[in-house]
Amino acid sequence: MDADGTLEDPPIHSFLRDGFEVHAAALERDLAVTVLPRQVLLVGSGNPVLGDASFVHGVPQSSTVAGVTFAQDKRVRRALLEKQGFSVPRGATFSIGKSARQAVEFAERIGFPVVVKPTMGDNTIGVIPSVSDAEQMREAIEYLHTPLDIREDFTRASYAMTELREPGLRDGVPVAPSSYRFLVEREVSGQYVRVLVVDGTVRSALYCPSGPWKPESGFQDITEVIDPSIASTAVKAAKVIPGLALAAVDMIVPNFRENTPSKDTVVVELSERPWLEAQWKLDPSLAAQLACQILSFELRGVPLGPTRSKITVQVRFDGAVAPAAFRDAYERQAARLDLKTELEVSDPALGHITGQVTGPPRLIAWLTETALDDGVEGHKAMVGEFHPL
């Protein structure tokens, strides 16, 4: 913690934010955690194998695979919203190969500016807002030819559909498959509002003046002042996809303080993830608070202890590729963060490392998330188990 008592974490990729915040919240409440690759997190010690609750990227276990898959399919999501009477921007999907020309014609027909989004995949990722003429539209489609994994902001959730199509080839250079689809939507003007709904309740509402992609425009926490009519539309919209325990609903409204009928509330995104990065940009403690609510929802009745600023946990890492090197790197990193460690390679053949770590729970969580994602100094382990002492 720094001087004015706010949290000061080392940097973490926005893609890992949700998983990290829930992870940190669990350690702060003195709960045991098991961390597996791809941000799979098991919390609590009620069941020695499963824990009491589990998350992936901060998405609770009660969200079904059907639910998260539907949320990642923007065509289906739009169709479901429309069918239930919600407003969505005028839009249609096209492929970068066969129907790219039709996409430009379509944009001209519905009128610029438009927003271009990949049809499938992580919400709010790869979105190209404010495409204002045919030329920019063609540039956007050109950009969509970039193979997914080398796009700058590309992320793919652990539960996303697998891309098995062969990449396309253009002048001998690999590009996205020609059947790769994208959505063209009319860009609606108004106030961009993001509402986090957990278990049918609004937990947070943010006003993002230039959209969630531009935090520098100054986000505002409007949870207390958003008109109940809009909050209620968000709650109903979150129910449109069956099997989502949690949803971040992005809407455009004329004025978030005023009573707005559902027909004037345009739903532009509906994500299965909380995307707490937005709240964190505004106020880190807000993100932490919300993570705790998500945790508490999925734990259903398992009591949460008081928040602790320093803990000692018994640690066990499994599946370390180079166990001794991993241990050394982990200890060096821990020292830089002022964490106290006592670790030993308990079984070099099996790659086990055991011991204790003491320090602020957020930093312990941060180090673990990093170690399992990219590795510490390039050294990785597969599983980390943490039991509070």
Added chain:
Amino acid sequence: MNDPREDNSSPLQPGELRITQSRAFSYRAPRPRGAAATNYVVELTAQTSDGTEIVSYGEGHPRWAQTGDDAGSSWTFLVEVVRRLEGKVFMAADREEAVRSVRRVMQEMSLLAAERSVEEGHTRPFRGTSLGIEVSLLDLFAQHLGETLAGLLGKQRDSVPQVPETPISAGEVLEGVVADLEGIGETISIKFRGAVERESVLPTLRSLVGASGGESGRTVWIDAGSTLSVASSEALVDDVAAAFRSSSHQHHVFISQPFRSRSVEKLRGLQNYADEQLKSDTSLSVHIVADNNAWDAPELRDILETGSLGAVRVRPAQAGGLLAAIDLAEVASAAGVRVCLTGMGDESRLGASAEHQLALALPRVDLAEIGATVEQTLPLTEIAGEQRNVDTDPLAGKAATSQDSSLSENPEEADAVDEDDEGDFEDEGIPYFAEDASIASLETNGVSGLGVSVSFISLVNDVEKMETFPEPPLPEFEGMLPNVFDDIDDLHPLGARGSKGHLAEREALALGLTTTRYSKGVFLASDGHREPINFKWNRNPLVSGVALGLCTHKEATRLQLQRANVPVPQGRTFERGDLDSARMFAGRIGYPVVMKPAMGVRGIGVVANIQNEEELSQAHELMTGTRLGDQDFIVEKHINGKDYRIVVVGQRVVAAILREPASVVGDGKHTVAELLLNRNSARRRNPHLWARPPQYNAAAKYELQKQNLTIDSVPEPGRVVRLGSTNSLSQGGESMAVLEEMHPSILEACLKVMRSVPGMDYCGVDFLLEDHTKPLDEQDAGICELNAHAAIGNSQYPMFGTPKPVARIVMYEVARRFGLQVAAEPAENVALRVLIRGKISGVGFHRWLRRRALEAGVEGWVRSLDDKRIEAVLVGPTNATTGIVSSLINGPRRARPTSYVAEHIDKPLVEGFEIRPDRAGFEHLRIKTGRRIRKVLNWRRTNGR
């Protein structure tokens, strides 16, 4: 077909021949773009009185409404005729007798075709299909008599002017630039589309005239693709006249069907206009070619009663055979109408050779447009007299697939491609023609019959459907016969992967739920009270997102199962070069082990069954030498087990199948080739495996070599011949249901899996086991993968062993879990009202649906509500009706449905399947119906009724 003898025992008289085996198969003609066309091939094997065996072929070109094959299921019709041909004895001592025999068969067949037509009053049913049957008979008799096909048909000439292979596109040749035209032949083809290009025809023509160099006249074929108006057609004639006027040679210009309209009057008008313009010019004649107006002789006679025609296209697939094409040309010839013989496009050399030889025998032919394009990409045929090459192997050079099951293709994952969204536009395929010198030389070389046969490799690899008579014995597995599934015909129309997205919906509808579908993979089901349940391919609400996230990571899965003490092959990832740790690890878990690169592809660098430290070092050295050698690597316990897929729903194991590489069992009589064909036939009747036949490829050849066999060997009775190394069902592997024999300890381990992964109530467990009947602790065993969205089809439709209704069990479990009100028993019959939305008008949706329904025995009606909504009522057996419902998200070829809702209604009074008039389009529909009635009357008149 009662005339020929049907007697399998009595000896043949001289001149007679008996068909001992008849076979029909279909294949898709590959096209660079657009939807592939399907062709049918008929193969007849016959014996002559002196014991000689003759094999003959004929290719049919069913092209939907273009050849009358939209009358009903043309495949069913073909199979019925082919079945009837088996065992028949024909007398064909000379040409006249042979041709008479064929005419008789064709006559009976056309009666049968009319009977089998589901479209009442269809005037030209199954012409494209019939062509294949006729040609196979003609080929048979021609070979029998030692004649070429042209000889049998009555040869008239030695060569025919052909429309050249590559058309010049209008505007391609600029005025004054004539250099490129020096080598151009006497016949020229110009293709263009639309009025804009018409403008540039004149300079093109002028260049051609200029390039003719004054040696001889030219024949020019202009194909405007039915894009012109009357006015621009006349302008085209003017251009032609202007270009050729006052040339010193005689030129012929054919203009093929310039209008979209099929009005004979318009064609005549244009011909009159041309004759008028050119009346003073004797050096140029322009012939307007009628296409699609007269399919056969009676139709042309009808047209000629009311006036003349310049030229007519003769298409054997429309006439219904080569003999019918001769009849048509006869009528044309007698009336001085010029004849252009034309194929249907997308033909193989089987079709092209038949048409080429027909061209030599037609009473009149002015121009022929024939070509074989199939062989450019598909080695379907072999030319008689050319070296037969069994080793031709399209896959040679590809790495053999690995034994390592972790690297096998995972069919469950094939769920990423969505081709079914709105806003997509398909290009119409343009048939093109390629001259084939070898076809042209067949007849002159004097090879008897058609001179073309089918290569065996194609028969195994490219065939889609096949039926053989007499039906060969079914392939067996450990004394079991293949399962027969009575829903195969209900699932077939959904396409190769169609049943995957459909099975769960079928059960939802059977249980009385309402369904809404948005794509081939996505649907929701609702009881009208609770929150709906949703599905995308095999992703269902019984599994959490967390569980899928875990299961898609193999190391994570292994470690999590290990934490729960579930048997997994122990393994670990090591840093590159760290052989010491690997050695220590292998010593701990015990040999044998497998070593592989951490991010492996296609089995490169994988070494299995490593027995000791020394072999481990060798394997490490070997792996380091490959292009993946600079990675981290994995060492894991080698389990010498077989590959099982066990499906668990909730806390219950519901199905278990054993997967083995493709194999056939010898019977001491048939070659490996025949056994494989036979096995594939049985596989094609399996709803899950029909579109995934094993191939005769490099891997199969390699496996045969290892067993000292070739494709032509006859393995002894009972010998199991392996034809592949992968267990993957999509690569031709076998599936055997074994749940009943499974040892309880294995089932218990599977249930434990469900308690080890968070939020997992549906799972396909991939278990390696030595013997599924033995306890786990008495064998080497381990779980190598969990599938959170396991395919339902492979466990529901095993090739052998007792099948389990997996989809139904899943749907009951989902309904139970989410508290949906469902029927106690699945309904055997349903009555559904379906509302379809999308780009579905003007694409023949109603007729398409009506035909599907009639074929499936489903009753009801369909009507348009407006140009974006169609309403249908479907009543019938659950499997058939729900199969049609799911196919509504595809619709006919050019339709782009975006969604439908299917809900149960009280069974209405319906009979047959009716296309009901919609409110707005009522007039339009009546006009259409009116034309149909006229057509029927016409047909009756021309047939003397």
